[in-house]
Amino acid sequence: MTRQILVTNALPYVNGDIHLGHLVEHVQTDVWVRFQRMRGHEVRAFCGDDTHGTATMIRARQEGREPEALLEEMNERHREDLAAFDVIYDHYGSTHSPSNQKLVNEIWEALRGAGHVAERDVTQLFDPETGVFLADRFVKGTCPRCSAEDQYGDSCESCGAAYRPEELSNPVSALSGAVPELRTAPHFFVTLEDFRAFLEEWTQREGVLQPEIANWLMGSFLSEPLRDWDVSRPAPYFGFEIPDAPGHFFYVWLDAPVGYMSSTWDWCEQTGEDFDRWWRNPECEIHHFIGKDIAYFHTLFWPAMLKTAGQPLPRRVHVHGFLTVNGEKMSKSKGTFVLGRTYAEHLSPHYLRYYLASKLSDRVTDIDLNLEEFTAKVNADLVGKVVNLASRTARFLKNDSLTEVYPDDGGLFEAGAAAAEEIAAAYEACDSGRACRIVMGLADRANEYVEAKAPWALRKQPGKEEEVRAVCSVALNLFHQITTYLDPVLPRLGEGARALLGVEGPPRWDAAAVPLTARPVAPFRHLMQRVDPERVEAVVAASASSEAS
RNA sequence: GGCGGUGUAGCUCAGUCGGUUAGAGCGGCGGCUUCAUAAGCCGUAGGUCGGCGGUUCGAGUCCGCCCACCGCUACCA
Numbered sequence: 027m028t029r030q031i032l033v034t035n036a037l038p039y040v041n042g043d044i045h046l047g048h049l050v051e052h053v054q055t056d057v058w059v060r061f062q063r064m065r066g067h068e069v070r071a072f073c074g075d076d077t078h079g080t081a082t083m084i085r086a087r088q089e090g091r092e093p094e095a096l097l098e099e100m101n102e103r104h105r106e107d108l109a110a111f112d113v114i115y116d117h118y119g120s121t122h123s124p125s126n127q128k129l130v131n132e133i134w135e136a137l138r139g140a141g142h143v144a145e146r147d148v149t150q151l152f153d154p155e156t157g158v159f160l161a162d163r164f165v166k167g168t169c170p171r172c173s174a175e176d177q178y179g180d181s182c183e184s185c186g187a188a189y190r191p192e193e194l195s196n197p198v199s200a201l202s203g204a205v206p207e208l209r210t211a212p213h214f215f216v217t218l219e220d221f222r223a224f225l226e227e228w229t230q231r232e233g234v235l236q237p238e239i240a241n242w243l244m245g246s247f248l249s250e251p252l253r254d255w256d257v258s259r260p261a262p263y264f265g266f267e268i269p270d271a272p273g274h275f276f277y278v279w280l281d282a283p284v285g286y287m288s289s290t291w292d293w294c295e296q297t298g299e300d301f302d303r304w305w306r307n308p309e310c311e312i313h314h315f316i317g318k319d320i321a322y323f324h325t326l327f328w329p330a331m332l333k334t335a336g337q338p339l340p341r342r343v344h345v346h347g348f349l350t351v352n353g354e355k356m357s358k359s360k361g362t363f364v365l366g367r368t369y370a371e372h373l374s375p376h377y378l379r380y381y382l383a384s385k386l387s388d389r390v391t392d393i394d395l396n397l398e399e400f401t402a403k404v405n406a407d408l409v410g411k412v413v414n415l416a417s418r419t420a421r422f423l424k425n426d427s428l429t430e431v432y433p434d435d436g437g438l439f440e441a442g443a444a445a446a447e448e449i450a451a452a453y454e455a456c457d458s459g460r461a462c463r464i465v466m467g468l469a470d471r472a473n474e475y476v477e478a479k480a481p482w483a484l485r486k487q488p489g490k491e492e493e494v495r496a497v498c499s500v501a502l503n504l505f506h507q508i509t510t511y512l513d514p515v516l517p518r519l520g521e522g523a524r525a526l527l528g529v530e531g532p533p534r535w536d537a538a539a540v541p542l543t544a545r546p547v548a549p550f551r552h553l554m555q556r557v558d559p560e561r562v563e564a565v566v567a568a569s570a571s572s573e574a575s
Numbered sequence: 576g577g578c579g580g581u582g583u584a585g586c587u588c589a590g591u592c593g594g595u596u597a598g599a600g601c602g603g604c605g606g607c608u609u610c611a612u613a614a615g616c617c618g619u620a621g622g623u624c625g626g627c628g629g630u631u632c633g634a635g636u637c638c639g640c641c642c643a644c645c646g647c648u649a650c651c652a
Contacts, residue, residue: 039652079652150650163651178651191650213650242579246648249578256650278652322649347580347646385588391581392645399587402601410614418611463589463599470600473615482610556612 029067029311032304033059034286036316037076037121040100041085044107044366046378046395047317047349047356052113053382054346054456055315059114060514061453064535070304072289073108074119075101079278080158083264084201087156093264097122107366111375112517117296119289121281126288127266130281134268136335142220144254148213151179151191155204158262159211160191164201167194214271215254221330222252228329228339238390239321239345247326255327283328286314311341318390321345344456347392361570368568372561376516376554377404383515384462388455397566401557407462411469412508413519413553415476416526419501420550422481422494428527432503432541433496438475442468442507443539449511450535458515465511472504502527503541510538522553 035055038048055071062069077097086093097120105118120126137143151160165179170193179191191197192208199206229235229243256277258268263275287305294301304310316324324343332339351362369378381400384407385393432439445464452461479497484490506523513520513533520533528545529537 041652076652081652148650159650161650161652180651181648218649238580242647245578247578253649259650277650279650282652318646320652322647326649387588389580390646394587396587399601403587405612405614406601409612414611414614416611418615422610459588466600476610477608477616480608480610482608485610552612554612556614 029062030304030307030309031062031067031069031311031313032290033062033069033071033313034289034315035071035073035115036314036320037074037282037285038104039079039081040075040077040097040104040120041081044104045356046351046364046366046369049111049113049366049378050349050382050386050393051315051317051346052108053111053379054344054386054458056111056113057379057383057386057458057514058313058315058344058453058456060517060533061450061535064513064533065450066534070116070290070293071114072117072119072286072293073115074117074121074285074289075104076278076282076285077120077122078263078265078276078281080161080164080259080263083158083262084156086264094122103367107370110370111366111379117289117293119285119292121278121285121288123288123292125291125295126281126284129287129291130266130276130284131269133284133331133335134276134280137216137331138270140334142217142330142334144215144217145212146215147210148256149208149210151197151199151206152209153199153201153204153206155199155202158201159209159260160199160201160206162191164199165191165194165197165206166200167191167197170195211260212274213256213260214258214268214274216257216327216330218252218255218326218330221326221333222248224333225252225326225329229325233342234340235325235343236345236388236390239318239325239343243322243325247322252326279323279327280331283324283331306337308338310338312338313342313344314340315344315346318345318347344388345390346386347390350392350394352396353394359570361566361568364565364569369565372564372568373557374555376518377408377557379515380404380408380462380512383458385459387457387459397562401559401562404557407466407469408516408519408554409556411466411473412505412512415469415472415501415505415508416523416550416553418476419481419498419505420526420547422485423498423502423547424549426495427546428499428502428543429492429496430544432543433500435475435500435504438471438500439503439507439541441471442504446511446535446538453514461511462515465508468504468511469508472501472508475504476501499543502547506542507538510535519553522551526550526553 033055035052038044059069059071082093086096101120151165153160162180163178166176168175169177170189179194197206226248230240257280258274259277261273261275265275265278266281268274268276290304291301314324329339356363381403384403445468449461449464481494481497485494506527509520509523510533526548527542528548
């Protein structure tokens, strides 16, 4: 049965470049999307920039230009950076679009109409110099508990205390350095407790969330009355003005997830596709891929919005952990806060795709990029095992072709074909680490076979030409089978393997089930270079010296 | 503090429904090979499965308590 699948990624915030942390998610998603396409399903992937909020407004102001100019520049950079890693979207949009505004307004109307909106005053710190209300993170001051200086307005990094920004001693605005004052303004709230019964059911529904996320929601947010969600900000704010409340704007997180819909909408406009078939169709599976930091937006607020708007709910929300580098938080001073573009200047993006995919699972745990292991793993697994299979046999078939009938290989190819469903199940569950482990096992078996048959020895014996051809035909078929299984992770390697063996068309999962025969073998070219540790060092050095934003 | 998660070999991690002697890759050590991008193959060493207690014929696995680490705790996004 062909499934119809709509996939989204968390929308990168416009105020920064794509870094390796973003790429954990985009690679995980892209692997899943490519896998589903290989299986013959109808898949569309959408992403875009998250654009609204105070941060964008302030930065544009500082740079003396309109926010729209900043948005345009960053959108292009984000697209370039993701494309460099072979991450493909059907449409990469922006939350600052007419379609997004239209869709947000519709959802707002639904929330209002259903009586889920309340209004009340909020007192907040206000920066008199820039004229903006300050979110917790835009206030700095001295911790009221331990007196550590230069702490954010919500919590102290030194002693871990949590407090309200007005409790800070010596508070200053992080935007201007001015001393903030308290001001009161009306805000609109979504009364989330209205959705309790629905959320208790939906979040615990089998298959919608990973168990640890479902447990966490039940033990935290859902263990007490849900607080009202503050969804408006008084002017000035870069965002959409609330239609029935002039001078008030939608909080960025109200319109951000709607960006998934508007990105689809814009794609439909361009291609003539039917929007309702993708977003208002219970048959269409919607899959969100996000980081654990924004899990509650996607598992509480967003489903409540969709439910109110009468939309189908996500089939699954896939939550992943963060990336650490060499066991620590990414750090600009240590050169481990690496931008995608910095990495790609020195190293092949495919190395990173494989390394991340080999470590990703369906769990929410953080994954570590250990740079020594990165070098060793890519060289050992991809160059030493997989590519080596072709490298050590293809040239023996120069100007020749694969055998007319697939030779007896002791059941190796068949065993590889039999593993297809287990590997597919791992990809389906986002457990690409498991998929990679199984495939590397196949590569080990294949190398053992070549070792045992020793075609390099056979070819020195007169009259053994056909035997050499048979052994190499087996090795190249196993290579093709393996690269087919790895194609979601390493599409260019798959392409190279198909070019070597003259296979036409896009990658197909079932290509791993049937051996190739009687095909000419193209001259072998190296399909992948070894990782040079000096290049890894160069990435770290470049990251340490560059002003990463 | 509360909540969620994690803890298995030097490193990164598998370990299904509780079931023989706990596995893999990398790294180490010894050997073979020299077709292949210093790639490959064989062998070998290395573990009180965080600790204590319990259930059970049997616990890495289930239960309780404790310890350590990570994360989250709603108006940064």
